[in-house]
Amino acid sequence: MLYIGVDLGGTDIKVGVVSEKGEILSKVSAPTLRERPYQAVVADIASLCKLAAEKAGVKMEDIAAIGAGVPGICKGGMIAFCTNLFWRDIPFVQELHKYVSQPVYIDNDATVAGYAESIAGVSAGTQSSVFLTLGTGVGGGIVLHGRPYSGAHGIGSEIGHMILKMDGEPCTCGNNGCLERYASATAIIREGRRALEKEPGSLMMEKCGADPEKLDAKMVIDCAKAGDPTAKRVFDAYVHAVAASIVSIINILDPQVIVLGGGVSKAGEFLLNAVREAVEPMIFMKGMPYTRIELAKLGADAGMIGAALLGHVE
Amino acid sequence: MLYIGVDLGGTDIKVGVVSEKGEILSKVSAPTLRERPYQAVVADIASLCKLAAEKAGVKMEDIAAIGAGVPGICKGGMIAFCTNLFWRDIPFVQELHKYVSQPVYIDNDATVAGYAESIAGVSAGTQSSVFLTLGTGVGGGIVLHGRPYSGAHGIGSEIGHMILKMDGEPCTCGNNGCLERYASATAIIREGRRALEKEPGSLMMEKCGADPEKLDAKMVIDCAKAGDPTAKRVFDAYVHAVAASIVSIINILDPQVIVLGGGVSKAGEFLLNAVREAVEPMIFMKGMPYTRIELAKLGADAGMIGAALLGHVE
Numbered sequence: 001m002l003y004i005g006v007d008l009g010g011t012d013i014k015v016g017v018v019s020e021k022g023e024i025l026s027k028v029s030a031p032t033l034r035e036r037p038y039q040a041v042v043a044d045i046a047s048l049c050k051l052a053a054e055k056a057g058v059k060m061e062d063i064a065a066i067g068a069g070v071p072g073i074c075k076g077g078m079i080a081f082c083t084n085l086f087w088r089d090i091p092f093v094q095e096l097h098k099y100v101s102q103p104v105y106i107d108n109d110a111t112v113a114g115y116a117e118s119i120a121g122v123s124a125g126t127q128s129s130v131f132l133t134l135g136t137g138v139g140g141g142i143v144l145h146g147r148p149y150s151g152a153h154g155i156g157s158e159i160g161h162m163i164l165k166m167d168g169e170p171c172t173c174g175n176n177g178c179l180e181r182y183a184s185a186t187a188i189i190r191e192g193r194r195a196l197e198k199e200p201g202s203l204m205m206e207k208c209g210a211d212p213e214k215l216d217a218k219m220v221i222d223c224a225k226a227g228d229p230t231a232k233r234v235f236d237a238y239v240h241a242v243a244a245s246i247v248s249i250i251n252i253l254d255p256q257v258i259v260l261g262g263g264v265s266k267a268g269e270f271l272l273n274a275v276r277e278a279v280e281p282m283i284f285m286k287g288m289p290y291t292r293i294e295l296a297k298l299g300a301d302a303g304m305i306g307a308a309l310l311g312h313v314e
Numbered sequence: 315m316l317y318i319g320v321d322l323g324g325t326d327i328k329v330g331v332v333s334e335k336g337e338i339l340s341k342v343s344a345p346t347l348r349e350r351p352y353q354a355v356v357a358d359i360a361s362l363c364k365l366a367a368e369k370a371g372v373k374m375e376d377i378a379a380i381g382a383g384v385p386g387i388c389k390g391g392m393i394a395f396c397t398n399l400f401w402r403d404i405p406f407v408q409e410l411h412k413y414v415s416q417p418v419y420i421d422n423d424a425t426v427a428g429y430a431e432s433i434a435g436v437s438a439g440t441q442s443s444v445f446l447t448l449g450t451g452v453g454g455g456i457v458l459h460g461r462p463y464s465g466a467h468g469i470g471s472e473i474g475h476m477i478l479k480m481d482g483e484p485c486t487c488g489n490n491g492c493l494e495r496y497a498s499a500t501a502i503i504r505e506g507r508r509a510l511e512k513e514p515g516s517l518m519m520e521k522c523g524a525d526p527e528k529l530d531a532k533m534v535i536d537c538a539k540a541g542d543p544t545a546k547r548v549f550d551a552y553v554h555a556v557a558a559s560i561v562s563i564i565n566i567l568d569p570q571v572i573v574l575g576g577g578v579s580k581a582g583e584f585l586l587n588a589v590r591e592a593v594e595p596m597i598f599m600k601g602m603p604y605t606r607i608e609l610a611k612l613g614a615d616a617g618m619i620g621a622a623l624l625g626h627v628e
Contacts, residue, residue: 158565163562164480253465282489290469
């Protein structure tokens with residue numbers, strides 16, 4: 001069976017034909033131009049679907065279903081809420097059905113990325129997994145019983161807004177101490193800058209060209225790798241927060257695998273090993289088998305693959 | 315269909331015949347005497363099963379299945395870990411099968427209590443719910459897709475050990491800042507005593523007979539109800555912690571209902587209304603429908619009912 005996956009982002013729309021095993025047969029993209037009415041964006045998505053099919057050398061009739069991953073909250077064919085696109089209560093499925101006859105599915109982008117990993121990525125073959133995108137914010141994707149899980153009202157899986165430190169750092173959501181205030185790239189940068197105020201002699205100062213405003217998460221991690229003690233402290237605190245988040249997820253959901261994706265996960269084994277080491281002594285039931293922790297494998301295409309596979313099985 | 319439910323506690327074993335609707339037809343009990351080898355405890359459970367059937371006027375052949383709720387971690391018919399009974403890796407199902415021929419199911423006590431509420435209690439008819447026992451500790455029971463959920467390794471649903479305040483109060487589990495350090499009766503007592511050190515003029519001092527060691531959670535809540543400002547502050551901080559815990563659960567699992575049980579929930583509407591009021595402004599997706607928050611209905615029999623119903627449907 002063949003599927004089309006749509007990765008609808010604030011900047012670009014990526015569309016591809018994907019096999020039921022998660023292989024990409026073709027890929028096309030176009031700018032989202034989000035200032036336009038949603039109807040225009042959806043019309044472009046329909047055109048991109050046809051283009052992707054053409055590029056893969058298949059007919060639209062050969063496509064079993066179309067799925068879209070969107071940076072927001074989906075419920076019953078509607079995009080209830082999508083900050084990046086300024087969309088609210090958009091009848092996405094109905095609109096796309098003006099152009100295509102296939103079943104159309106939509107879900108949150110982090111959720112479908114996690115779903116992709118569970119079919120064609122590092123958690124392939126598992127029935128339960130949690131995907132964490134450690135990026136500017138922290139996104140979450142939950143797969144339970146082999147299917148994406150978004151909760152009873154479509155507002156679950158927002159793991160970045162689990163409260164990790166009650167009354168801690170203020171969050172954009174209005175609460176305090178959300179996980180993403182401690183486990184995101186943004187958190188590394190914030191703490192790196194704070195550390196530079198006290199310890200301007202750190203290697204990080206050199207890396208950012210003596211302009212802490214230019215400090216990014218990669219610089220902090222690279223300096224930690226290079227052995228700079230200030231950067232190492234920032235990195236260790238970050239790892240501690242990620243580990244505490246993972247322990248909370250294990251104590252609630254106990255999935256087979258937790259997958260780390262997003263920009264920060266590009267730190268690779270250096271991050272993974274540190275996180276695994278920090279999690280182990282925090283496990284509630286010592287000595288019992290627990291969740292594997294792994295790095296995401298599918299990279300930037302995960303969203304498109306997972307979206308495509310939403311129609312698989314259903 | 316009729317089932318037998320076993321509520322295996324550190325002090326007592328309660329056993330009852332339960333209908334598929336969760337009605338109790340008979341109830342018997344005996345002391346656990348946990349110092350004995352597990353074989354003796356299981357033999358007593360078998361006798362209690364027969365006694366409960368007799369009392370209900372039914373034959374053991376009429377019982378479709380037997381279920382047990384235990385204060386610990388269960389996996390594949392084994393009780394992997396049970397602190398109260400000092401049990402580890404006990405082949406419970408195999409042992410009970412020496413006496414009974416029915417299928418035997420086991421699960422965590424908070425999990426089965428939550429399951430009972432979802433069939434015969436306040437969350438009846440829902441497919442997803444989370445049960446929180448606000449007692450000496452905080453237990454959690456998750457029901458997803460209409461079935462008890464314990465995770466891939468049987469160690470999920472330990473919601474009391476979600477980290478609510480990273481690097482906060484030390485917990486018995488070895489970590490810091492676990493939810494149960496803030497949302498349990500123990501937390502109310504601890505904070506009540508701390509408050510009395512600074513404000514000995516509080517009504518709480520009178521209630522506990524001028525002996526803060528005798529202060530209990532009910533006294534603190536009663537004083538808060540009576541308008542004592544010190545007790546009110548302790549109660550408000552408690553409600554804030556429960557609300558933050560609930561918001562985290564919603565942001566991850568987004569269940570249809572969250573049910574508050576355990577000793578503290580006896581504070582009734584006074585607690586429930588305060589918690590609901592505190593949760594509402596903390597909801598991530600403002601204006602969208604979200605989880606109902608309710609008080610448990612089945613009381614002390616929930617564990618027995620839920621255990622009995624483990625065999626239902628399966």
